[in-house]
């Protein structure tokens with residue numbers, strides 16, 4: 045179970061690198077388009093369209109990494125004042141409702157893809173992109189995110205049953221102030237390490 | 240049904256303000272005794288065909304949207320509004336009447352909706368920041384054109400079609416990101432395009448940008464036969480007919496406002512109106528036959544082309560080969 | 561009734577520490593289910609796809625990436641030293657450099673957190689070296705960092721523009737003058753404080769004019785980014801999203817120049833970008849869905865009627881709204897605060913005749929305040945995070961004077977709306 049969690053986290057990190065790269069390539073494409081259009085009166089066309097698909101795809105594939113790094117905001121007014129059991133319940137509720145949301149979204153996202161496949165939908169642009177291609181990549185990212193939520197939920201429950209409270213809290217808890225400080229500090233100190 | 244959820248077209252434009260909104264929020268409750276709630280395309284933030292896709296799911300009962308937006312889900316619809324088919328509004332009305340049955344059929348097949356109305360936005364004319372004397376001068380220009388048919392059309396004239404959203408156009412025109420842009424004369428005036436361009440070419444090179452009103456077939460079938468007839472009659476009477484009239488008026492007003500003549504909508508602008516010659520009208524039709532129609536034929540079935548030839552084609556005397 | 565249920569559910573979900581994005585969409589689903597006969601929830605897929613492919617929203621991850629690259633390229637330190645050379649004659653010395661560098665960095669960074677984190681890293685060692693009062697020193701960085709969302713580019717202004725359909729170039733332009741004014745107010749506040757109590761300031765440094773002019777070249781990188789990002793928008797070369805893309809490449813070029821680029825550099829940049837922007841985007845797409853539901857059930861209209869029935873004047877309403885933001889700003893994380901309140905509050909004020917651009921700037925000032933008021937103030941945490949020693953209370957106390965300065969700026973903006981609006985009339 046723990047190994048599954050580690051593997052998932054690693055894969056989500058790789059997905060984050062790919063998503064970041066995709067965004068970076070989108071910005072390269074946009075920049076080329078802008079420069080060509082202005083300096084050489086020439087347009088490749090479609091950079092905005094393709095990069096907006098890149099946004100959608102990189103988002104869903106990036107959600108799970110943000111989840112593992114506990115970046116999805118949770119308000120801790122009550123949480124921080126709760127004893128361990130209370131926190132365990134709140135964690136379950138949090139991930140449970142997140143799962144409900146993402147499963148619902150995945151279902152209706154699937155309907156979007158299904159409609160596009162049935163109707164052979166093609167973007168009304170000079171590129172005429174078949175809509176199922178970007179929509180499928182987007183949806184797969186959403187499925188992956190959903191899967192990761194269940195992995196975390198599963199691991200937490202497993203740890204609780206095994207009596208490993210510490211790990212369960214580490215997996216599903218809100219990042220505490222100290223952790224958050226650590227995190228920002230890591231970010232801020234990097235340039236010095238680089239030099 | 241005792242309640243209808245209606246999505247109107249763009250809420251800043253006359254069609255919504257003067258006709259769609261009063262029609263659905265006043266006329267329908269009074270005459271048919273059906274309550275309605277009304278929103279608009281800008282508010283629901285559903286792009287392209289998404290808003291009409293929702294109708295079969297039961298999210299909306301009535302939607303008014305630009306035909307061009309739903310072409311991606313239903314290529315057959317493109318035949319309604321090809322650039323250059325008609326250059327005056329009277330003929331445009333004839334083509335719509337001729338095509339109406341076919342259009343209704345495509346909409347029912349592809350979206351399970353009932354066609355209620357077809358009203359054009361003011362003619363899609365060309366705004367230019369460069370001096371132009373006619374269509375030949377478009378060669379080498381970068382022109383903002385939404386939709387593949389318009390883009391195909393300007394490409395055939397030797398220009399480059401650039402896509403960008405409506406709100407980004409004025410700034411792009413001002414600084415020369417694009418040299419020209421196509422939109423309705425009055426909408427262009429209202430959005431400040433007149434301040435950033437120098438010439439206007441009042442030939443509807445971009446077609447008419449038809450707004451279609453559709454009702455979910457499920458909702459339509461819940462109406463009694465009397466209600467259906469009454470609703471359709473009211474729509475023709477209070478929305479469609481006056482809609483066409485106001486579009487004709489606004490097309491002219493838009494050009495007047497842009498060219499320093501009497502302007503009921505605010506300060507007139509001083510654009511130079513490029514005269515439209517008969518030669519230009521002929522050229523437009525040539526491009527249609529040589530480039531746009533063949534491109535359409537690649538995307539749709541031979542049946543659709545045959546229907547087009549029989550309806551719009553007959554009205555304007557053009558046949559796709 | 562609807563209002564009460566909506567508020568109750570929202571507060572309940574948030575207090576139970578449900579992730580904000582899940583709370584918003586769950587709220588949307590339940591409100592839609594309870595108060596509408598229509599299956600509004602079925603629109604969720606298309607709504608989300610529409611928002612996820614919004615070209616404007618692409619600017620958010622790109623601005624985040626731009627900030628990540630600058631942060632990791634180590635450009636801030638030289639900028640800081642250069643500004644110190646120029647500003648250290650003022651009472652407060654390095655403290656003034658904190659504000660100056662923040663304002664300058666704000667012109668390249670879209671977020672307050674990134675600005676504060678960057679400045680803290682470079683400034684704190686200097687402050688300690690010259691024995692500045694640590695309270696005021698860290699407080700000035702936390703406050704200076706908030707300029708990041710007022711001086712363009714600004715991710716928060718993009719969020720506001722997206723949710724209210726307001727022009728981003730205009731919003732950006734409207735933020736410049738208030739941003740500069742606020743920076744000047746901060747500097748004025750520091751000068752007065754240090755004149756009254758010189759012990760707040762640190763040791764004097766002797767700087768020659770030669771040094772001053774030599775270090776001017778260190779300001780060039782930041783100026784390049786500013787010209788590329790903001791210049792390209794107003795020269796009409798680029799839309800906000802395109803300018804962000806240009807900014808990413810320009811900052812990468814600078815990073816290459818400073819020899820900071822490696823495979824690891826890219827991995828870190830991408831991780832940082834995805835972590836932040838995924839979080840923002842998930843909240844935005846669920847806020848967008850909630851928006852759709854609230855619009856569908858007509859919540860804004862109901863609130864409008866309610867307020868009209870109270871007979872409150874526009875000014876009274878505005879003051880209540882400001883008070884609400886100040887109070888909520890103490891406790892609620894700022895991005896969540898924005899996406900939850902804007903769809904409800906902005907339409908009310910706009911329908912009362914307030915300018916949407918002006919209100920956007922006012923809102924950003926209130927958000928800046930929220931960023932440095934305890935107990936929940938992200939910028940305070942960020943500064944403390946880099947500081948690592950001492951208590952966060954020091955930072956909170958040090959930031960307090962600047963909260964008052966933001967308050968003064970808010971009053972100025974209400975009395976003289978032209979501060980924000982004057983230049984926007986020149987942009988289409």
Ligand code: NA
Nearest residue numbers: 666669708713
């Ligand atoms: Na900024």
Ligand code: NA
Nearest residue numbers: 889930933936
């Ligand atoms: Na706060």
